[in-house]
Each structure stands twice: as structure tokens, then as C-alpha cells.
Amino acid sequence: MSPDARIAVDAMGGDEGLAVMLAGVALARRRFDDMRFLLVGDEARIREGLAAHPNLTAASEIVHAPDVIRGDDKPSQAIRRAKTTSMGVAIDLVKQGRAAAAVSSGNTGALMAMSKLSLRMLPGIDRPALAAMLPSLGDTDTVMLDLGANTECDARNLVQFAVMGAAWARTTLDLESPRVALLNIGTEALKGTDEVREAAAALKAATHLPMTFSGFIEGDRISRGNVDVVVCDGFSGNIALKTAEGTARFVGDLLKRAFRSSVRSKIGFLISKPATQLLRDHLDPNNHNGAVFLGLNGLVVKSHGGATELGVAHAIGVAAKMVRDDLLNRIKDDLAHFDEQATA
Amino acid sequence: MSPDARIAVDAMGGDEGLAVMLAGVALARRRFDDMRFLLVGDEARIREGLAAHPNLTAASEIVHAPDVIRGDDKPSQAIRRAKTTSMGVAIDLVKQGRAAAAVSSGNTGALMAMSKLSLRMLPGIDRPALAAMLPSLGDTDTVMLDLGANTECDARNLVQFAVMGAAWARTTLDLESPRVALLNIGTEALKGTDEVREAAAALKAATHLPMTFSGFIEGDRISRGNVDVVVCDGFSGNIALKTAEGTARFVGDLLKRAFRSSVRSKIGFLISKPATQLLRDHLDPNNHNGAVFLGLNGLVVKSHGGATELGVAHAIGVAAKMVRDDLLNRIKDDLAHFDEQATA
Numbered sequence: 001m002s003p004d005a006r007i008a009v010d011a012m013g014g015d016e017g018l019a020v021m022l023a024g025v026a027l028a029r030r031r032f033d034d035m036r037f038l039l040v041g042d043e044a045r046i047r048e049g050l051a052a053h054p055n056l057t058a059a060s061e062i063v064h065a066p067d068v069i070r071g072d073d074k075p076s077q078a079i080r081r082a083k084t085t086s087m088g089v090a091i092d093l094v095k096q097g098r099a100a101a102a103v104s105s106g107n108t109g110a111l112m113a114m115s116k117l118s119l120r121m122l123p124g125i126d127r128p129a130l131a132a133m134l135p136s137l138g139d140t141d142t143v144m145l146d147l148g149a150n151t152e153c154d155a156r157n158l159v160q161f162a163v164m165g166a167a168w169a170r171t172t173l174d175l176e177s178p179r180v181a182l183l184n185i186g187t188e189a190l191k192g193t194d195e196v197r198e199a200a201a202a203l204k205a206a207t208h209l210p211m212t213f214s215g216f217i218e219g220d221r222i223s224r225g226n227v228d229v230v231v232c233d234g235f236s237g238n239i240a241l242k243t244a245e246g247t248a249r250f251v252g253d254l255l256k257r258a259f260r261s262s263v264r265s266k267i268g269f270l271i272s273k274p275a276t277q278l279l280r281d282h283l284d285p286n287n288h289n290g291a292v293f294l295g296l297n298g299l300v301v302k303s304h305g306g307a308t309e310l311g312v313a314h315a316i317g318v319a320a321k322m323v324r325d326d327l328l329n330r331i332k333d334d335l336a337h338f339d340e341q342a343t344a
Numbered sequence: 345m346s347p348d349a350r351i352a353v354d355a356m357g358g359d360e361g362l363a364v365m366l367a368g369v370a371l372a373r374r375r376f377d378d379m380r381f382l383l384v385g386d387e388a389r390i391r392e393g394l395a396a397h398p399n400l401t402a403a404s405e406i407v408h409a410p411d412v413i414r415g416d417d418k419p420s421q422a423i424r425r426a427k428t429t430s431m432g433v434a435i436d437l438v439k440q441g442r443a444a445a446a447v448s449s450g451n452t453g454a455l456m457a458m459s460k461l462s463l464r465m466l467p468g469i470d471r472p473a474l475a476a477m478l479p480s481l482g483d484t485d486t487v488m489l490d491l492g493a494n495t496e497c498d499a500r501n502l503v504q505f506a507v508m509g510a511a512w513a514r515t516t517l518d519l520e521s522p523r524v525a526l527l528n529i530g531t532e533a534l535k536g537t538d539e540v541r542e543a544a545a546a547l548k549a550a551t552h553l554p555m556t557f558s559g560f561i562e563g564d565r566i567s568r569g570n571v572d573v574v575v576c577d578g579f580s581g582n583i584a585l586k587t588a589e590g591t592a593r594f595v596g597d598l599l600k601r602a603f604r605s606s607v608r609s610k611i612g613f614l615i616s617k618p619a620t621q622l623l624r625d626h627l628d629p630n631n632h633n634g635a636v637f638l639g640l641n642g643l644v645v646k647s648h649g650g651a652t653e654l655g656v657a658h659a660i661g662v663a664a665k666m667v668r669d670d671l672l673n674r675i676k677d678d679l680a681h682f683d684e685q686a687t688a
Contacts, residue, residue, distance in 0.1 A: 074534075137597060148529050151537055185492050185582040190418075193495055193579065219586030223594040235537065236580045238529040240587045242563030247591035250567040253481060254626060255599070258619035268616025275602035275609035282598055 005035065006061075007319050008099035011049075012041035012068045012086040013106025014312075015305045018049050021105065024303075024312020025060070026053040031313065032320045038063050038099050041086040065089040069110045071305065078110030079117055087111060091118045094298040101299035101319040103290075105307055111300065112149055112293060119298035122328075124335040127153075128295035129161045130234065130302065131168060133318075134244070135288060138225020140173045145231060147291060148238035155198030158182065158231055160335075162203055164294040165229040166211035167334045171325035175228055177210050181217035183232035183240065191216065195233070209338060219243075248283050290315030292322065299328060349379065350405075351663050352443035355393075356385035356412045356430040357450025358656075359649045362393050365449065368647075368656020369404070370397040375657065376664045382407050382443050385430040409433040413454045415649065422454030423461055431455060435462045438642040445643035445663040447634075449651055455644065456493055456637060463642035466672075468679040471497075472639035473505045474578065474646065475512060477662075478588070479632060482569020484517045489575060491635060492582035499542035502526065502575055504679075506547055508638040509573040510555035511678045515669035519572055521554050525561035527576035527584065535560065539577070553682060563587075592627050630655030634662030643672060 011021050018041070025037055037060040039046050050057045067084040082088030087106045093099040095118050104111050108130075116128060131145035143165045150157065162180050169178035182200055184192040189200070196216070203213040214227050219240055222230055232240065255276075259269035269276070281287060289311035291302045299322050303315035322328075355365050362385070369381055381404040383390050394401045411428040426432030431450050437443040439462050448455050452474075460472060475489035487509045494501065506524050513522035526544055528536040533544070540560070547557040558571050563584055566574055576584065599620075603613035613620070625631060633655035635646045643666050647659035666672075 072532075137594060151529065183583060185495065185579055185586075188416075219583040219588075220590030220593070222587060223590055232583075235529055236583045239527060239563040239576075239580045240583050242529075243566060243584045243587045244563075244591045246564030246567055247588040248595055249564070250479075250481060251592055251595040251623075251627065254623050255620070258623045259616060261619050261622065265616040265619035268612045268614070268619070270612070271615060272603060272609040272612025275605050275612070276599070278605065279595075279598050279602040283595065 005323050006038050006099045007035060007316060007323070008038040008040055008063070008090040008093040008102040009316070010041070010087045010090040010102065010104035010106055011039045011046055013104045014303065014307065015071070016105070016307065018045055020309050021312055022046070022049045022053060022056065023309040024307070025316060026056040027309055027313035028316035028320070029056050029059050031317060035320055036060065038093055040065050040090040040093070041068070042066065063089060063093065069106050071107050073107055073110055075109045075113035078107065079113055082114050082118065088114055091115050091300065094300065095119055100323040101301060103301045103303055103316055103319050105303040105305055105312065108148070108302055111302055115293055115296050115298070115300045119296045119300070122295055122297050122332060122335060124338070125160050125164070125295040127157055128293045129164065130291050131165055131294045132241070132291040133172070133288060134223065135282060136223045136225040140175070140228065141288070142222065142225070142227065143169045143173070143229045144222065144237060144241065145294060146234040146237050147241050148234045149293065150234040152235065153195060153233035155195045155202060158195060158199035158233070159202045160295065162199070162211070162229065162231045163209065163334050163338050164331050165231060166209065167331040168292070168294060168327060169228045170210060171327050171330050172321055173228060177212050178228035179214045179226070180211045180229040180231060181214040181227040183222070183230055183236060184216035184218065187216045187218065206338060209334065245285060252283070286311030287314060290318030292318065294331065297328070299323065349667050350382050350443045351379060351660060351667070352382040352384055352407070352434040352437040352446040353660070354385070354430045354434040354446065354448035354450055355383045355390055357448045358647065358651065359415070360651065362389055364653050365656055366390070366393045366397060366400065367653040368651070369660060370400040371653055371657035372660035372664070373400050373403050375661060379664055380404065382437055384409050384434040384437070385412070386410065407433060407437065413450050415451050417451055417454055419453045419457035422451065423457055426458050426462065432458055435459050435644065438644065439463055444667040445645060447645045447647055447660055447663050449647040449649055449656065452492070452646055455646055459637055459640050459642070459644045463640045463644070466639055466641050466676060466679060468682070469504050469508070469639040471501055472637045473508065474635050475509055475638045476585070476635040477516070477632060478567065479626060480567045480569040484519070484572065485632070486566065486569070486571065487513045487517070487573045488566065488581060488585065489638060490578040490581050491585050492578045493637065494578040496579065497539060497577035499539045499546060502539060502543035502577070503546045504639065506543070506555070506573065506575045507553065507678050507682050508675050509575060510553070511675040512636070512638060512671060513572045514554060515671050515674050516665055517572060521556050522572035523558045523570070524555045524573040524575060525558040525571040527566070527574055527580060528560035528562065531560045531562065550682060553678065589629060596627070631658060634659030636662065636666065638675065641672070643667065
């Protein structure tokens with residue numbers, strides 16, 4: 001990352017408030033000490049909050065924005081207030097080139113709409129996708145997209161998502177030829193919707209790209225570590241992601257009940273606590289926080305609205321890595337190769 | 345259940361072979377001793393297999409079918425061999441009224457296609473749905489449908505699934521007015537596809553039905569026990585179900601790793617084993633085996649291809665309960681009420 005790389009942070013977005021956002025940025029600052037921050041929002045309140053974080057104060061600048069996007073603002077309402085809101089100003093800093101990436105814990109729909117309007121798409125991309133790194137049993141995390149930016153997707157969208165997801169996996173997971181699969185309800189060629197089958201045919205033919213197309217994958221294999229990138233439409237992707245989160249919590253709750261069910265099991269729990277704590281850390285959504293809008297002509301990271309200080313720091317880390325890896329140009333290169341081949 | 349209620353079992357379907365199917369039926373027979381079985385398949389092999397189960401022999405009859413549907417048979421191929429295959433003959437026994445329900449662990453697509461063609465739809469139903477009872481944190485299981493019978497569904501299909509799912513919850517879970525929700529990517533009225541929003545409007549208006557419409561539900565709430573019936577199209581339903589299965593296994597695998605990570609955690613595991621065993625039983629897919637094709641004019645239960653003896657017994661139990669509860673007529677009544685109101 002260049003020494004003056006800056007990350008714009010929407011300090012006012014999210015359900016947990018300004019203090020958690022600032023604490024998260026301060027934590028990220030300790031991990032990435034070559035990074036500088038543009039803290040966007042109510043100047044007086046941010047200044048007050050920074051008093052608790054002298055280390056962050058030295059590495060940051062406040063950019064005033066009087067207004068805030070609320071959780072229930074519709075994207076259309078949000079767009080009209082882009083110039084005055086902390087979220088809108090943070091995105092605009094990326095557009096102006098004053099920041100290398102923006103991070104917000106605010107309203108996803110508004111963030112997406114504002115980012116699209118302000119930053120526009122990369123050449124060759126019709127729609128951006130929301131992508132995230134999910135925990136897996138493999139050596140690395142697994143990239144999954146789209147997680148909810150697009151309710152319906154055609155085959156062309158899915159192919160573009162595959163190219164972008166593979167580029168992210170190559171840069172962040174350091175893989176030469178990531179294994180890419182399409183999420184489907186079976187692995188046979190005839191399964192699924194027309195869109196999924198058409199996308200599979202196109203990806204099978206795109207042998208020149210730095211990825212290995214692995215065909216279809218079913219929901220029960222997402223976290224096995226057999227593929228590096230899982231591609232799907234935003235409706236089923238969002239449902240899969242949330243079902244996975246809900247099931248992990250469900251199993252955790254059952255485990256708690258089980259451990260509390262007898263004196264014997266309580267003792268067993270106390271003894272094995274260091275081990276179960278590792279598991280808890282591995283599954284904590286805050287340790288996987290930070291979804292990326294891939295396909296925009298600029299880097300925007302969505303942090304979960306309910307993220308803790310740790311979660312916010314993780315999302316900022318995701319942004320920092322993308323900046324350092326020059327992700328935007330990697331994706332542009334891959335798309336250019338794809339188009340060359342398609343028009344050859 | 346009437347004393348002569350019979351369940352037709354496709355003894356040849358499934359990945360685990362005839363011996364596991366017969367052992368499963370024998371186990372079910374011990375649990376439901378008023379039940380009789382029509383074991384369909386290769387007569388000589390079934391007779392041979394029955395030697396190990398004298399208790400089952402007394403309660404069963406063999407119906408010969410020389411042929412078997414394979415896992416990779418396409419539905420169209422399967423239909424042409426309906427008359428000679430164990431799966432086709434089992435379904436036909438239901439059509440003839442010789443069996444009250446059919447159970448198969450064979451090829452899902454073939455089972456669906458054959459059942460539709462042979463048994464036809466209930467009046468008022470356009471398409472059948474694959475439904476199952478999933479574990480939840482609530483007092484009862486949660487009904488979920490469609491789990492993969494229909495890749496794409498319109499609003500009308502989703503409404504019919506809701507009516508059928510509620511009827512199953514009323515009879516099997518003994519609920520007066522089951523809480524029904526539509527699976528979506530958000531809970532706000534504007535979220536999701538046109539199909540899901542239209543279905544929500546129709547269900548909101550159907551206040552005369554014995555169900556409580558709870559609006560939209562997201563993937564992370566499916567197993568919380570806040571609703572009794574979750575309705576979705578077969579594509580996202582299949583992905584949600586398999587993602588839940590995969591995530592439960594994923595967490596289980598991480599837990600195993602955690603417990604094996606040190607001597608201390610191994611000791612803790614041994615002490616708390618009775619408690620974690622309860623959890624394992626609660627999550628074992630065999631204890632939730634048996635998905636139902638709702639909407640057919642006949643009862644057909646799909647057992648998982650890899651089900652163990654316990655799983656097969658559970659699927660047969662699902663069939664037995666549906667027969668005992670006269671589910672088919674309950675669904676017919678609800679559909680008639682729905683149509684009266686719609687045309688009033």
C-alpha cells in the first residue's frame with residue numbers, strides 16, 4: 001500500500017453507534033500501521049469520540065457530514081441525500097481519489113445504490129455483486145457471491161461474478177487458479193435453472209482465464225473447502241449465507257443446552273473450554289466481517305450493522321488488503337482477458 | 345389407522361441396499377405394530393433378506409417387481425419403466441388403493457415424475473412440493489417446503505404450498521393455527537422477487553384459513569422455532585436445506601477438531617460425551633428423514649438415498665403418521681375452503 005493510502009470510514013453508520021465504529025478503526029490502526037483514515041460524519045461528535053483513541057487521532061482526519069442514512073431509508077431516498085450524509089460523503093471520497101476504499105456499517109441497499117451511482121461499474125460489468133470470505137474446512141476461506149445485491153441474475157451476470165470472485169481469491173487468498181463453482185440444486189448438467197446452466201457452459205468454455213471451473217456445487221458442500229469461489233444469484237446466496245449463520249448459531253445453542261444439562265457435562269465443558277473457545281472464535285461472524293461490492297469502479301466494503309469493535313476492525317482489514325493487492329486493476333485485467341477471448 | 349392400513353416400500357431403492365431397507369422396515373414395524381407392509385422388488389432377494397427379520401415377515405407381503413430405477417436414470421426414462429420397477433409398482437399400489445402410502449429411498453426426480461403421472465394432483469394444486477420436518481429450537485419441528493421439486497415457482501404455487509404445509513403442521517404437529525412465513529432476503533414488504541411479494545399479499549388476505557401468516561422470514565431464523573411452516577421455491581429451499589445440513593456438519597467437524605486439539609480437551613470431551621451425544625442425536629439427519637410430496641392425490645414419502653436403518657424407519661414413521669392423521673383429506677378440506685373464499 002502506498003504510504004498515503006487512506007480509507008474512508010462512514011463513522012455514523014451501523015446499529016452499534018459511533019463509539020464502536022471508532023474503537024474498531026482504532027483496533028485496525030494498530031494492526032495496519034501504514035494506514036490513514038478519513039472519518040466521515042458529525043465533526044464535533046467524532047472529535048469527542050477520538051479523545052479515547054490518541055493513537056487513531058494521529059492517523060486520521062475528520063471529514064464533516066451533517067446527515068446520516070437510517071436503516072429504514074429506501075435507496076431512492078438515500079441517493080437524494082448523498083452529498084450530505086456520512087455514507088454518501090465516504091463514497092464520494094473514493095470517487096475523488098482522496099480515499100482508496102470506503103467502509104460503512106450502514107444500510108446495505110442505500111450503500112449499494114449510492115456506490116453504483118457515484119462510482120459506476122467497471123468496464124464489462126453489468127451489475128455489482130456483494131461478495132464475502134466465508135470460513136471453510138480447507139486451508140483458506142471461501143469467496144461467495146452474490147450475497148444479496150441482485151434478487152435476480154442472468155447467466156451473463158453469473159459469469160461476471162465468477163470472474164470477479166476468482167480475481168479476489170487470487171489476490172487475497174494467494175491462489176494461482178482458484179476453483180470456481182456455481183451453486184445449484186444438484187451436480188448433474190441438467191439440474192437447475194436456465195441461467196445457471198448457461199453460465200456453466202460459458203465458464204466451461206473460458207479455459208484461458210486464471211481459474212478452474214469445477215461445475216456445480218450443492219449447499220452442503222459450500223464450507224468443505226473443495227472450491228475457492230462459490231457463485232450464485234443474490235436471492236439464493238443471501239438465503240444460503242443467512243441459513244449458514246442461523247444453523248451455526250442453532251448448533252451452538254444446542255451445544256450450550258447440552259453442556260448445561262447435567263453437572264457432569266458442566267464439568268466437561270469447563271475442562272474443554274479452551275478448545276471450544278477456539279471453535280467459537282472460528283465461527284464468530286465478526287471474524288469474517290466485511291463484504292465487498294465487486295464490480296464497482298472503486299472499493300466499497302460493507303460491514304455488518306451489528307458488528308462489534310472486532311468486526312469493524314476486520315472489515316477495515318478487508319478494505320486494506322484489497323487496496324494493498326490493487327484488486328481493482330486485477331479484476332480489470334481479468335475482465336479484459338475475458339472480453340478478448342469472447343470477441344476473438 | 346385402520347387395522348389393514350398398508351405401506352408400500354420400494355425395497356430396492358437407495359444407496360445402502362436391500363438389507364438396510366429391510367432392517368429399517370423391521371425397526372419401524374416394532375414401533376408401529378398395527379402396520380402392514382408391501383415389500384416391492386425382486387421377490388427371491390427380498391425373501392432371502394426377510395430370513396433375518398421373522399417379526400417383519402409376519403407383517404408383510406412381497407410384491408414382485410423385476411426392475412430397479414437407478415440413481416442416474418432421468419425422470420423421462422424412469423416413467424417408461426414404471427410398470428416393471430420397484431419404485432413404479434410401489435406407487436401403483438397406492439393408486440390402486442392397495443397401500444395407503446408409498447416410501448422410497450430411490451432417485452428423487454424419478455419418484456416425483458412417476459408419482460405425478462400415476463397419482464395426479466389434488467384438485468386445486470398445480471404442482472406438488474417436497475416438504476420435510478426440520479429440527480428447531482422451538483417445542484416442535486418446523487415444516488419446510490418446497491425443498492427441490494420445483495426449480496421455479498410462481499405466487500400461486502407458493503400460496504398452495506403454504507396451505508398444504510399448514511395442513512401438515514396442523515395434523516402432525518397438532519397445532520391449531522400454524523404460523524406460516526415466506527422465505528425471503530429481508531423482512532420488509534418491498535424485499536424479494538415479485539413472486540414472493542404477490543404470495544405474501546394473497547396469504548395476508550386469506551384470513552379464513554386455519555393458519556397465521558407471519559410475513560417474511562430470513563434464512564437465519566428458520567430453525568429458531570418462531571414459525572411452524574417455512575414456504576419457498578424449490579431452488580432456494582433446496583439450497584437452504586443443504587446449506588443447513590452442511591453447516592451443521594461443518595460445526596460438528598470443527599468441534600471434533602477442537603476436542604482432539606489437546607489432552608485436556610480430550611478429557612473434557614469424554615466427560616461431557618453423554619451430553620454431546622444428545623446433540624448428535626438431535627442433529628442426525630436420520631432422525632429427520634422422510635420428505636413428503638404434498639399435493640399429490642396419494643401419499644408418497646422420499647427417504648434419503650443414504651439413510652441408515654434408523655433413517656428408513658423414521659421415514660416409514662412419517663408415512664404411518666400421515667396415514668393415521670388422514671392427511672390427504674385434511675389438505676383437500678383446506679384447499680376447498682381456500683377456493684370457496686377465493687371465488688366468493
